[in-house]
Amino acid sequence: MIKKLTLSGLAVVVSIGYYFWLIHFHIGIPCVFHKVTGLLCPGCGVTHMFVAMLHLEFKKAYASNSFLFLTQPLIYYMLIKIYVNWLKNRPCKWNKWENCLLIAEIIGAVLFFFWRNFGVQL
16 A cells, blocks of 8 residues: 555656646647647646646636536546545446446537537537
8 A cells, every 4th residue: 555655646746746847838748639630639628727727717727628627526536436446455336326427427528529629509
């Protein structure tokens, strides 16, 4: 467990370092999907969203990626559950409603992709 906590701490340090890199140099990791296709993937804008949230600019965060901004509580819940099970060396098992929420999140991401790229009215 100590190795996993050390790895977790390293991930936090790298994340903080990346944040300061972004703030100082304004150079982020580009989206490969966007570079290849010219389309915005459902995750495009997440870095801008997180930076805006750290600066408490919630309107800007929402504008960067409205879908992920609104579904953050679900995503955080799932990530925390996965992390805790990983720390305890247990497989992460989802119950029926969690599976339904995960499927809804995926369907929502696909619909968001079409809406933001093609203006499809849903």
